[in-house]
Amino acid sequence: MVDALYIHVPFCHAKCLYCDFDSRACRDRAAYETYAASMIAYLGRLGDVGALASCRTAYIGGGTPSVLGERLVALASAVHMVAPDLTEFTCEANPESFSGKLARSLARAGVTRISLGVQSFDDAELRALGRLHAADGARAAIAAALDAGLDVSCDLMCGIPLQTEASWTATLDAAIATGVGHVSVYPLTIEDGTPLARKVDAGELPEPDPDFQAWCMEEARHRLTAAGMHPYEVASYARPGKECAHNIAYWTGRSYLGLGRSAASMLDRATYDALRGDLGAPEAADEAARIRFVQTTDALPGGGDGAPAYELEELSAREAAAEDLMLGMRMSRGVGEGMLAYAREVIGTDTLDAAIDEALSRGLAVWREVDGTRRLAPTHDGWLLGNELYGLFWDLADH
Numbered sequence: 001m002v003d004a005l006y007i008h009v010p011f012c013h014a015k016c017l018y019c020d021f022d023s024r025a026c027r028d029r030a031a032y033e034t035y036a037a038s039m040i041a042y043l044g045r046l047g048d049v050g051a052l053a054s055c056r057t058a059y060i061g062g063g064t065p066s067v068l069g070e071r072l073v074a075l076a077s078a079v080h081m082v083a084p085d086l087t088e089f090t091c092e093a094n095p096e097s098f099s100g101k102l103a104r105s106l107a108r109a110g111v112t113r114i115s116l117g118v119q120s121f122d123d124a125e126l127r128a129l130g131r132l133h134a135a136d137g138a139r140a141a142i143a144a145a146l147d148a149g150l151d152v153s154c155d156l157m158c159g160i161p162l163q164t165e166a167s168w169t170a171t172l173d174a175a176i177a178t179g180v181g182h183v184s185v186y187p188l189t190i191e192d193g194t195p196l197a198r199k200v201d202a203g204e205l206p207e208p209d210p211d212f213q214a215w216c217m218e219e220a221r222h223r224l225t226a227a228g229m230h231p232y233e234v235a236s237y238a239r240p241g242k243e244c245a246h247n248i249a250y251w252t253g254r255s256y257l258g259l260g261r262s263a264a265s266m267l268d269r270a271t272y273d274a275l276r277g278d279l280g281a282p283e284a285a286d287e288a289a290r291i292r293f294v295q296t297t298d299a300l301p302g303g304g305d306g307a308p309a310y311e312l313e314e315l316s317a318r319e320a321a322a323e324d325l326m327l328g329m330r331m332s333r334g335v336g337e338g339m340l341a342y343a344r345e346v347i348g349t350d351t352l353d354a355a356i357d358e359a360l361s362r363g364l365a366v367w368r369e370v371d372g373t374r375r376l377a378p379t380h381d382g383w384l385l386g387n388e389l390y391g392l393f394w395d396l397a398d399h
C-alpha cells in the first residue's frame with residue numbers, strides 16, 4: 001500500500017546561490033507543458049492499476065512547482081483523480097510565482113496546503129541568497145494562500161550571510177504575524193559546487209557560524225512555541241492540527257512513492273513487488289524487507305523516452321527497524337511501545353535496550369507519557385544533539 005505520494009517538479013525561474021537540489025533554471029513554457037503532460041499521463045497509468053488509491057497524503061515539491069501556473073492546477077487535479085481519499089495535499093510554491101488566482105484554482109483542484117519558500121523577511125538577506133522575491137512578496141503570497149482557505153507552511157533559514165540576532169528575531173516575528181499555521185526552520189549549509197560555496201572559498205563571505213545557528217534554532221523554538229506553535233519535529237513547528245501529515249508519514253515508516261527524477265520512494269517489500277512492473281523498477285534481492293529507490297533519469301515509465309533508471313537501496317528487516325527508530329526520534333513524541341516491541345523482535349531485546357539505556361543515561365532521551373501510553377522521546381539535549389541520538393539507533397542496523 002502506498003500511503004504518501006510525492007511528485008517532483010524540476011524547474012525554478014532561477015537558481016538560488018546556495019541550492020544543490022535537483023532543479024534547473026527554466027522559463028520555457030513548452031518544457032513546463034511537456035513535463036506536466038507526461039506526469040499526468042504517468043499518473044493515469046498508475047491510476048489505472050489502482051496503485052495510488054490508498055494514498056492519504058500527496059506533495060508536489062521541487063524545484064518550484066508554482067512556476068507551472070495553470071499546468072500545476074491540471075497536475076493537482078490529476079493527482080486527485082487517482083488518489084481520491086487524500087486528507088492532506090501540499091504544493092510547494094515560491095512567492096514570485098504565486099498569486100491569489102493560482103491559490104484559488106489549486107484549492108478548487110483539491111490542494112489543502114501550500115509550503116512557501118520564504119527563508120527570510122529581510123530583503124538584504126534574500127538578495128544574499130539569490131532569492132527572487134522580497135519580504136513584501138512573501139507576505140502577499142501567504143495572505144493569498146490563507147484567503148483561498150489553504151493551510152500555509154513557511155520555510156525559514158538561519159545562518160544567512162548578513163543575518164544578525166535582531167534580523168532573525170524580526171523574521172520569526174514577521175512569520176508569526178502572518179498567521180501561518182506551520183513553520184519549518186533550517187540552518188543554511190554551504191553545498192559544494194554552489195555559487196555561495198565559491199564565495200566562501202574566495203573569502204568573500206564567511207562560513208555560517210554553527211554557534212549562531214544553534215542560537216537561532218533555540219530562539220525559533222522559544223518564539224514559535226510562545227506563539228502557540230509546538231515543535232513536533234526537530235525542524236518543524238505547528239499550531240495544533242496543522243502538523244504536516246505527509247512528512248510524518250516519512251518519519252513513521254509509511255510507504256511513499258516519489259515520481260520524477262531525483263524523487264525518492266520507500267516501499268515495503270510486498271508493495272514494491274506489486275508495483276515494480278508499473279514503475280519499470282528492477283527486481284529486489286530476496287532478503288530485502290524494504291526498498292528505497294531514487295529515479296536517476298528524466299524518462300517516466302511508458303512515456304516513450306526510454307526506460308527510467310533507478311538507484312536502489314535494499315534494507316533488511318533489521319535495517320528497516322533501526323531506520324524507523326532513528327526517524328521516530330526526530331519527532332517530539334518519539335517512538336511508542338508498538339514500534340519498540342517490533343524492534344526488539346528484529347534487533348534483539350538486549351541490543352535495543354542497551355541503546356535505549358545509553359540514550360537515557362546521556363540525557364538524549366526520556367520516557368514520556370503521551371496520550372496515555374509510554375513513549376521514548378528526545379529530550380531538549382537530544383533535540384540539540386540530534387545526530388548523536390539518531391546515530392545510537394541507526395548503529396543498530398549493523399549485524
Ligand code: SF4
Binds near residue numbers: 011094
Ligand atoms: S527555489 Fe528552491 S529549488 Fe529552486 S533554486 Fe531556489 S532553493 Fe533551489
